Amino acid sequence: MAEVSKYEALNIEKKWQDLWQKSGEFEPKNDYTLPKKYILSMFPYPSGRIHMGHVRNYTIGDALARFYRKKGYNVLHPIGFDSFGMPAENAAIQHKIHPKIWTYENIDYMKKELATLGLSFSKNRELATSDPLYTKWEQSFFIKMYEKGLVYRKSAIVNWCEHDQTVLANEQVEEGCCWRCGNAVVQRELPGYYLKITDYADELLNDLQTLKDKWPSQVLTMQENWIGKSYGLEFKLFLDSQSIEILGKNFDGFSVFTTRPDTIYGMSYTALAPEHEIVKALLKGSHLSDSKKAKIKEILNQSPRERQASAKDGVSLDIYVIHPLTNEKIPVWVANFVLADYGSGAVMAVPAHDQRDYEFASQFNLNIIDVVKPESGEFEKGKANAEYGIAINSPLINGLKTEDAKESIIRYFEDKTLGKRVTNYKLRDWGISRQRYWGAPIPTIHCPKCGVVAEKLENLPVALPDDVEITGEGNPLDKHPTWKHTKCPCCGCDAVRETDTMDTFFQSSWYFARYASDDKTWNDVAFDRQSVDYWMSVDQYIGGIEHAILHLLYARFFQKALRDMGYLRDSEPFSNLLTQGMVLKDGKKMSKSKGNVVDPDDIIKKYGADTARLFILFAAPPQKELEWNDSAVEGAFRFLNRLWDKSKSIKKMDKIPDINHDSLSKDEKYARLKVYEALKKSHDVFNETFAFNTLIAACMEALNALNAQQNDDVDAEGFYIILNLLEPIVPHIACELSEKLFGRKNFGEISLKSEVFVQDSMTLAITVNGKKRAELEVASDMVEMEILSVAKQKVAKWIEGKEIIKEIYVKGKLVNLVIKG
Ligand code: ANZ
Ligand code: ZN
Numbered sequence: 066m067a068e069v070s071k072y073e074a075l076n077i078e079k080k081w082q083d084l085w086q087k088s089g090e091f092e093p094k095n096d097y098t099l100p101k102k103y104i105l106s107m108f109p110y111p112s113g114r115i116h117m118g119h120v121r122n123y124t125i126g127d128a129l130a131r132f133y134r135k136k137g138y139n140v141l142h143p144i145g146f147d148s149f150g151m152p153a154e155n156a157a158i159q160h161k162i163h164p165k166i167w168t169y170e171n172i173d174y175m176k177k178e179l180a181t182l183g184l185s186f187s188k189n190r191e192l193a194t195s196d197p198l199y200t201k202w203e204q205s206f207f208i209k210m211y212e213k214g215l216v217y218r219k220s221a222i223v224n225w226c227e228h229d230q231t232v233l234a235n236e237q238v239e240e241g242c243c244w245r246c247g248n249a250v251v252q253r254e255l256p257g258y259y260l261k262i263t264d265y266a267d268e269l270l271n272d273l274q275t276l277k278d279k280w281p282s283q284v285l286t287m288q289e290n291w292i293g294k295s296y297g298l299e300f301k302l303f304l305d306s307q308s309i310e311i312l313g314k315n316f317d318g319f320s321v322f323t324t325r326p327d328t329i330y331g332m333s334y335t336a337l338a339p340e341h342e343i344v345k346a347l348l349k350g351s352h353l354s355d356s357k358k359a360k361i362k363e364i365l366n367q368s369p370r371e372r373q374a375s376a377k378d379g380v381s382l383d384i385y386v387i388h389p390l391t392n393e394k395i396p397v398w399v400a401n402f403v404l405a406d407y408g409s410g411a412v413m414a415v416p417a418h419d420q421r422d423y424e425f426a427s428q429f430n431l432n433i434i435d436v437v438k439p440e441s442g443e444f445e446k447g448k449a450n451a452e453y454g455i456a457i458n459s460p461l462i463n464g465l466k467t468e469d470a471k472e473s474i475i476r477y478f479e480d481k482t483l484g485k486r487v488t489n490y491k492l493r494d495w496g497i498s499r500q501r502y503w504g505a506p507i508p509t510i511h512c513p514k515c516g517v518v519a520e521k522l523e524n525l526p527v528a529l530p531d532d533v534e535i536t537g538e539g540n541p542l543d544k545h546p547t548w549k550h551t552k553c554p555c556c557g558c559d560a561v562r563e564t565d566t567m568d569t570f571f572q573s574s575w576y577f578a579r580y581a582s583d584d585k586t587w588n589d590v591a592f593d594r595q596s597v598d599y600w601m602s603v604d605q606y607i608g609g610i611e612h613a614i615l616h617l618l619y620a621r622f623f624q625k626a627l628r629d630m631g632y633l634r635d636s637e638p639f640s641n642l643l644t645q646g647m648v649l650k651d652g653k654k655m656s657k658s659k660g661n662v663v664d665p666d667d668i669i670k671k672y673g674a675d676t677a678r679l680f681i682l683f684a685a686p687p688q689k690e691l692e693w694n695d696s697a698v699e700g701a702f703r704f705l706n707r708l709w710d711k712s713k714s715i716k717k718m719d720k721i722p723d724i725n726h727d728s729l730s731k732d733e734k735y736a737r738l739k740v741y742e743a744l745k746k747s748h749d750v751f752n753e754t755f756a757f758n759t760l761i762a763a764c765m766e767a768l769n770a771l772n773a774q775q776n777d778d779v780d781a782e783g784f785y786i787i788l789n790l791l792e793p794i795v796p797h798i799a800c801e802l803s804e805k806l807f808g809r810k811n812f813g814e815i816s817l818k819s820e821v822f823v824q825d826s827m828t829l830a831i832t833v834n835g836k837k838r839a840e841l842e843v844a845s846d847m848v849e850m851e852i853l854s855v856a857k858q859k860v861a862k863w864i865e866g867k868e869i870i871k872e873i874y875v876k877g878k879l880v881n882l883v884i885k886g
Contacts (some may be wrong), residue, residue, distance in 0.1 A: 072709035074673025078797040082183055091134075091142065095583060097599040099139035105577055105639075107616075108145045109607030111171040111193075112152060115178045117648040117655055117681075117693070118609065119666045124678045124794075125645060125687050125755070126607050127184045131793035132751045134185070135811075141600050142185055143580040145192040146172050148476060151229060151245055151571045153503045157535040164503040165531065168195060178666060182674045183796050194572035195503070199579070202591040203528035203572065204508040208519040209630055211509070215261050216497075218517060223496060224368070225253040231500050232257060235493060237615075241370035252368050257498035257565065258507060262622045266292055266490045269621055270639055280642040281688070284613045291614050295490025297324035298475050299409065300484025302335060305394060308384035311352050316343055318386060322408030322489060327470035327477070330459040331415040333426065335386055336379065336398045339364045341403035343397075347382060357381075364401045372401040377425040389483055390461065400425055408489055413630055416449065421493075423449035434458065437467065495619065497568040502533055502541035504566025512553035512560040521554045527562070539563050573616055574623035577603055577638055591632060597607040598634050606639035607687075612646070622640060632688045643755060646690040655693070663693055675795035676702040678816040679753035682757035682794055704765060705798055708791075711768060712802045715784045721812050722778040726820045733779045734825075736770035738781040741821045745766045747790050757794060830879040831856045833863045841880070849874050856880040 085091065102871045104815040106126035109119055123144075130142035130868050153164035160167075172193055179186070192199060210216040224233040228248040230256060237244040262269075270292045270663050273285050303318035319342075321335065337344055339361050347353050348361060357380045364372060364379070379400035386395050402421045403412055416433045418425035426433055439454040453467035461477060462470040478484035498507065506527045508520040520527055530548045533541040542564040544549060553560035578592055581600035586593040598787075608616075617639070624638040650661040668677045685691040726734065743763035750760040785807060792799035805808045825845045829852070830837050837859045841850055853872050857864065859874060864884055871883035 070713075072706050072798070074563070074675060074705070074798070075670075077801045077824070078181070078183060078674050079239045081797045081800050082180060085183075085185070086180075086188075091130075091140075092187050092189055093117045093141040093600070094139050095141065095596070097595065100137070101141070101600060102133040102138045102605070103141045103581065103600050103603045104131075104133065104605050105141075105143065105580070105607070107145050107571070107606070107612065108576060109175065110150060110152070111146045111148050111175055112169055113171045113174065115175055115665055117663060117665055118645075119179075120182065120677060121648055121687070121691065122607055123182065123184050123607070123679050124681050125643065125757075126605075127182075127796075128682065128757060128793040129607075129680075129751065130185050131603055131796060135789070135792065141190075141581065141739070143186060143190040144179065144184070144186040145190075145580070146175075146194065147569065147573050147576070147577060148172065148193040148195040149504045149572060151501060152328045154501060154535055154537070157503075158537045163531070164535065165195070165529075168503075169193075181669050182665075182678065185796070190580050192576070192579065194569075194576060196529050197526050198587060199568055199572070200528070202579075203567070203575070204503050204520070204525045204527060205522055205591065206575070206627070206630075207567070207571075208508055208522065208525075210260070210626065211519050213630070215264065215626060216258055217261065218258050220254060220256040220258060221259075221496070222252050223255050223257065224250045225255070226250055229501075232496060232498055234497070235769075238368075238370065241368060241374065250368055250370070252366075256837075257496050258509075260495040260497055260622075262619075263490060263492055265622050265625050266294065266492050268636075269492075269618065270294055270627060272621070275637060276642070279640060281610075281644050284610070284617065284642065284644060287613045288618055289620065291492065293486060293702070295324050296486065296488045297322060297471075298326040298478055298484050299323075299487040300389065300478050302386040302389070302395075302411075302413070304389055304397075305385045308386075308397075311350075311384055312343065312346055313350070315346060319343060319411050320409040321411045321413045322487065323413055324419065325415065325467075326474040327456055327459070327462060327465070327467050328415040328418045328436050329388075329390060329413065329474060329848065331417045332388060332395060332433045333411040333416060333432035333434055334396045334414045336396055336400035336403050336412050336414050336422075336425070337382070338403040338405040338410040339399050339401070341399075341410050343384075344399055347384075352383065353380075361399055364399070367401070369404060375401065377402055377421065377428050379425065379429070381429070389478075396431075396566065397614040398425075398429075406493070409492070416470060418449050418451055419449060420449040436699055475773055495568075495570075495622075497571055498565040499568055500540040500543075500564075501566050502529065502535060504569060505572065506542070507565050507567055508559045509563040510551060510553055511563065512556060512558065514558060515553055515555045515560075517563075518553060518555050518560075524554070542566070559605060570616060570619050571847075574619045575627065576603075577606075577620070578624070578627065578633060595636075597632075600639060601633065602635045603639045603641075605641045605643065607645060609642045609647070610644040617642075643687060645687050646685065648691050648693060650693040652692070666822075668698065672698065672702045673705075673797070675705055675798050679705065679761065679795050683761045684758070686754075686756045688755070704768075705795065706839075707768060708787075708798065710801070711784065712806060714780070715806055716777050716781050717806050718781050719786075719808065719810065721782055721785065721815070724778050726818070729776065729779065730774070731768075731825070733776045734821075736767070736774045736776075736783060737777055737821050739763070739767040739770040740786050742760045742816060744786055744815060745817055751793075760790065761794065785812065789815075827877050829856070829877070831860050832881045833860055834883060835881065838863050845877075853880060857882065 104126050106122045131141050134140045142295045148168050153168045156166045224238050226233055226243040226248055228246045230577045238250050243250055261851055273288055275551040299320055299322045301318050301320050309317055348358055360380050379398050382397045384397045388395050414422040416422040417435045418437055436458050437454045438457050439450050439452050444450055456465050456470040462473050475486050508527045510518050530545055533545055535541050549562040549564055551560055551562050570812055581597045582592040583596040622639050625636055627633045651658055655662050684697055746760050746763045750756055767787055771780055788799045788803050824843050827845045830839045831839045831841055841856055841859055867884040869882055869884050875882040
């Protein structure tokens with residue numbers, strides 16, 4: 066018995082990692098009759114080294130994967146690398162290393178690091194999105210989408226980063242700056258390819274309902290706002306005859322979109338985006354003064370973000386429209402807050418009830434006309450009254466509530482064919498062209514005769530050339546001497562390849578479905594339906610909140626598009642989503658720039674992977690931020706040592722001992738209670754709350770309780786259960802001890818024995834005015850108030866209709882009720 070061995074984490078961990086590697090026990094089984102769980106942590110970008118955020122992400126996923134595997138589920142728990150993207154090119158520029166070499170060296174290094182964490186990933190399904198095979202299928206999706214009209218090419222004003230020499234999607238612009246390098250984004254017109262995500266706007270919005278309570282509500286709200294559906298009235302405002310003359314009879318008016326048609330009598334001016342056709346025409350003509358033209362051009366040069374951030378600004382165009390209901394003349398302005406690409410790029414301004422209109426009107430002394438009496442009764446001064454209320458000063462709708470007034474105006478306009486009910490979305494099509502090298506080439510060809518044509522499927526992948534020079538300026542594929550020169554797939558004449566590559570979000574929009582496909586089929590098909598239909602959708606997706614909009618919206622869109630192209634069955638890719646909190650040190654996000662990084666490698670070398678995993682899951686619930694704490698890491702390590710030491714006094718066994726619970730002492734019963742409480746907790750934690758910290762705490766309490774009693778059977782049963790509960794969290798030490806003590810046998814599902822949860826009871830005498838009237842059996846932890854209430858019921862016939870003057874409870878002995886008369 067008396068073993069003296071010490072807990073040597075690194076030896077044990079190496080042993081088990083080698084064993085797991087050989088056994089292949091983490092490979093998903095192709096038996097599609099088994100119950101399945103697809104557990105997926107978002108794949109990493111191969112930046113060079115894993116960081117604590119990765120450790121957290123993969124430990125959460127691994128704990129779930131191991132839990133379900135132990136429960137008998139067929140588990141898919143894959144890993145790969147999101148390996149195209151700009152950092153590889155930046156490294157090439159800075160360190161003169163080829164992006165491909167940099168990327169694949171990083172992948173190798175990170176794979177080794179991840180292995181030292183003991184993560185139970187499938188090896189066979191590993192992939193990197195820069196692999197030519199991955200590109201091949203991706204390009205085939207692109208071509209099929211192009212043929213379907215789901216990809217189209219257009220010239221548009223795009224967000225351009227001078228520093229990275231590339232286009233950015235709206236989602237990649239953060240407060241006017243590039244999400245990658247932080248430099249200011251400028252506006253520039255450029256041809257590019259767009260994915261028609263707007264075709265799916267309604268479905269993307271409606272299906273959020275199906276994710277309620279399964280995704281964090283915060284993420285659902287962010288997606289809803291991003292899609293930004295609103296409905297209202299679109300109608301045309303007609304210019305007065307003089308203004309038509311001024312514009313050379315090229316225009317007779319313009320459309321506006323409003324979500325508050327009930328405020329139409331409050332319109333005191335209208336405002337156009339500076340990009341509006343009418344503004345363009347006036348800029349060419351002589352009607353506007355030079356200073357006004359200069360002001361408009363100044364606004365045109367600003368990005369939408371900059372305009373939004375600056376004070377309300379604009380100029381009067383000295384033209385007028387006629388109010389459709391009152392026939393009054395209304396001035397037309399250009400304003401910096403009107404977006405060119407929303408609604409019709411023009412607004413009817415109602416300063417009394419719209420804050421932006423109010424600020425602009427205050428700035429330029431324009432009329433403010435109240436037309437809605439707020440529900441609360443009082444008009445607030447100094448700002449717009451945006452809330453709903455009752456229409457006033459509005460002949461057609463006076464007295465109507467906002468909702469009814471809106472409907473009434475819309476119907477009036479539709480009846481008179483003056484306007485129509487419309488729905489608008491904030492969501493924009495997804496621009497995917499990037500002028501970069503390290504990405505998947507867009508598989509189209511520009512032919513002088515045929516125009517833009519797709520490459521033939523049999524020629525895929527259109528692979529990247531290796532011999533490029535990466536300087537950071539311009540597009541390396543465009544500058545390559547030969548790569549782009551090819552023959553047209555249609556007519557065979559000389560033609561030029563598209564030299565743009567795809568946004569890397571294209572790759573991360575379908576990797577989860579690729580994993581779900583049997584790897585033996587990867588060469589032959591994008592997805593094999595049988596396997597994909599079995600594994601999809603992802604049962605639990607885990608990743609950072611920073612992906613709440615970008616990645617998750619694109620992936621949802623892809624899932625739907627690929628479904629409609631016959632590749633996939635489901636409408637949603639991720640049934641459940643867990644967004645993990647950030648890892649902080651000294652209250653700040655761990656990052657190289659802040660110099661507060663703790664390297665996972667160092668922790669693993671010092672204490673072992675199990676300590677790192679235990680700390681990460683114990684320090685905070687996964688959804689919350691986690692503050693790094695050296696002494697808590699020590700604490701986790703000490704607990705594992707206690708577990709190790711305890712194992713030395715546990716008897717070896719080949720089945721769970723039979724224990725007669727009634728015959729146990731108080732301490733023994735208590736220890737069993739604590740063990741079974743932990744067991745009970747694990748069900749909630751793994752299936753619902755993911756509050757691993759509470760499960761770990763329960764295991765610690767249970768171990769303490771075992772140490773405070775002497776019964777070998779209780780010890781053995783309890784230790785077996787604790788090891789099983791901890792195995793998904795600290796797999797190496799758990800497997801090692803389980804092997805030593807129980808031959809790593811599984812003794813089957815342990816039921817929550819009810820007798821363990823029955824608490825000790827006590828018998829109380831109940832007296833009324835000192836006379837014993839009854840006896841009462843209650844749980845020994847029942848509180849006084851409850852005892853008194855039960856006692857009164859028990860002696861109801863002696864106290865009925867009487868006034869109780871005093872109620873006395875003598876702990877563990879008796880209840881005395883003193884009554885009047
Ligand atoms: C008059 C009005 C009165 C408005 C009122 C609002 C409140 P959402 O809800 O985001 O769809 N709008 C329309 N097109 C615009 C554009 N291109 N740029 C900037 N603003 C524009 O917003 C719709 C509202 O935003 C519209 O309803 C319009 O102002 C403005 F008390 O019309 B509203
Ligand atoms: Zn051609």
